[in-house]
Amino acid sequence: MNKINLFKHELLKWSKKNKREYSWRYSNDPWKILLLEIIAQQTQLDRANIYYEKFIKRFPTPKEMSIVTKKEILSLWSGLGYNSRALRLHEASKILSKKSFDSIYPNFEVLPGVGKYTKNAILSFAYKEKVIAQDTNVVRIFSRFFGTKNPESFIEENEKILLKNIQSRKFNEALMDFGSKICKSKNPLCDSCLLEPNCKKFFQDTKHAQSAFKGSSREIRGKIIKYLINNENVEISSLNKTLEIEDSKIKPIIKKLADEGLVNIKNKKLIEISS
Ligand code: SF4
Structure with a gap:
C-alpha cells in the first residue's frame, strides 16, 4: 500500500471508533x-x-x-x-x-x-463534492505525517487520490476529529497514534500562540458589547469607569467597534448596539 492509501486507511479506521457525534453531522x-x-x-x-x-x-x-x-x-x-x-x-x-x-x-x-x-x-x-476542507488542524496533520513544508499544495495536488472511493464528508470529519484528539497542535499523542510507524513527525515551529486574553483588546471588546446588550444609550464618558478600563484603552476600541458597524455612536456622546 502506498503512503497516501495507508494514511487514508488508518485514518478512517481510527474514525470508525472515535467519530464525534453531533446532530449537524447527519444533515446536508x-x-x-x-x-x-x-x-x-x-x-x-x-x-x-x-x-x-x-x-x-x-x-x-x-x-x-x-x-x-x-x-x-x-x-x-x-x-x-x-x-x-x-x-x-x-x-x-x-x-x-x-x-x-x-x-x-x-x-x-x-x-x-x-x-x-x-x-x-x-x-x-451539503453538496457531496470531492473537496478537502483545509483548516489549521488539517494542514498540520498533513505536514507532520508526510513531512511537507507546504501541506496546502500537497493536499491540492493529491486531493483526487485522497478522496478516491470515499465520501469527502467522512474524510473531512475524520481529519477534524483526529487533529483535535490525537495530532493536536500542542502535545500530540504520538505514542498512541496508529499512524506513528509511518509518520515523518515533521514538527514545524509554530509561533502562533494566541496572546494573553486578560487585558487584551479582545477582552475589552467583549466587555463593552456585553454591557451594551443589557443597556441602551450609554454615555461614552462613563463607560471607562463602569467597566473599570483606562480611558486611553477604551476610546480606540469604541472607534473600531463603530467602524465595524457593531455599535452606533450618537452625537459623539452616547453609544449603543447598532440596529
Ligand atoms: S505520530 Fe504524532 S505527529 Fe504523526 S500523525 Fe500521529 S500524532 Fe501526529
Missing part, C-alpha cells in the same frame, strides 16, 4: 453547515456545538435570522467572542433570505464570513 442542509462553521471558527467544536444548538433552534432558516436585530444575535452569541463573526453571519442570513444556496452555488464566498475553508465545508457536507 447548507444553512446548518454554514451556521456551525462560522460559530466554530476559533472555537473548540464541543463548545461551538452548544451555541449551534441554541442558534438553530432560534433560527431554523436564514429568514428567521434576517429579521432580528443585531442586539438579539449578539445576545445569543455572548460568551463566544469575536463578535464580528456574529455580524457577518447576520449579513449572510439577509442575503440567504432572498437567494437560496443553490442559486449561489458554488460561489459561497460571496457570503460575508465565508472563506475557502467554509466554502469547501459546505461543498463537502
